[in-house]
Amino acid sequence: EDQVTQSPEALRLQEGESSSLNCSYTVSGLRGLFWYRQDPGKGPEFLFTLYSAGEEKEKERLKATLTKKESFLHITAPKPEDSATYLCAVQRAGSYQLTFGKGTKLSVIP
Amino acid sequence: DAGITQSPRHKVTETGTPVTLRCHQTENHRYMYWYRQDPGHGLRLIHYSYGVKDTDKGEVSDGYSVSRSKTEDFLLTLESATSSQTSVYFCAISTTSGGTDTQYFGPGTRLTVL
Numbered sequence: 277e278d279q280v281t282q283s284p285e286a287l288r289l290q291e292g293e294s295s296s297l298n299c300s301y302t303v304s305g306l307r308g309l310f311w312y313r314q315d316p317g318k319g320p321e322f323l324f325t326l327y328s329a330g331e332e333k334e335k336e337r338l339k340a341t342l343t344k345k346e347s348f349l350h351i352t353a354p355k356p357e358d359s360a361t362y363l364c365a366v367q368r369a370g371s372y373q374l375t376f377g378k379g380t381k382l383s384v385i386p
Numbered sequence: 387d388a389g390i391t392q393s394p395r396h397k398v399t400e401t402g403t404p405v406t407l408r409c410h411q412t413e414n415h416r417y418m419y420w421y422r423q424d425p426g427h428g429l430r431l432i433h434y435s436y437g438v439k440d441t442d443k444g445e446v447s448d449g450y451s452v453s454r455s456k457t458e459d460f461l462l463t464l465e466s467a468t469s470s471q472t473s474v475y476f477c478a479i480s481t482t483s484g485g486t487d488t489q490y491f492g493p494g495t496r497l498t499v500l
Contacts, residue, residue, distance in 0.1 A: 316492070319476050319493050320429070321491075363429070367487065376429040376430070377428050378427065
């Protein structure tokens with residue numbers, strides 16, 4: 277059974293204080309690992325797909341990295357508008373289904 | 387935003403009544419999905435469709451049925467709603483690029499079953 281565990285559950289940062297969110301996963305043959313951002317009352321918004329260990333992707337203040345067992349979402353010099361819940365999901369090879377973690381709620385304080 | 391709309395956006399109903407949620411897409415995507423999101427749980431797949439009249443069960447399909455009579459619409463039906471089905475429901479479509487499918491989500495429907 278595929279499993280995704282995200283930590284911490286909640287993270288509170290001062291504006292400009294860089295940090296990382298963790299996504300640990302267990303899957304039989306990874307097809308892709310996905311990061312989403314979700315604002316309150318809205319649907320998840322796609323951020324990144326990572327395919328293989330060693331891969332990195334960046335978008336503005338966010339950088340996602342992938343190893344064989346976990347992925348990190350690094351947030352550099354965050355701003356209050358980065359406050360959201362960040363979701364991680366995995367897709368197994370040969371499947372169209374995603375398995376999601378419970379998310380990390382990030383709060384960036386001015 | 388992948389051209390996905392969901393209706394209704396909010397609904398309150400009573401236990402035992404049937405409820406149908408609609409997902410509409412405008413970009414002719416083949417794959418469509420229904421998820422539910424509850425506190426303390428990740429998004430969980432209910433059903434998905436890989437074409438007109440082609441559907442399959444997900445992780446939490448009990449108590450739900452789906453139909454897809456045309457490409458653009460994917461309906462989720464609760465035959466007899468229960469309080470445990472109070473949740474936020476998201477529809478998603480997937481696009482394929484570079485051998486991987488990326489799912490894009492709609493705005494959600496908040497359903498309350500009293």
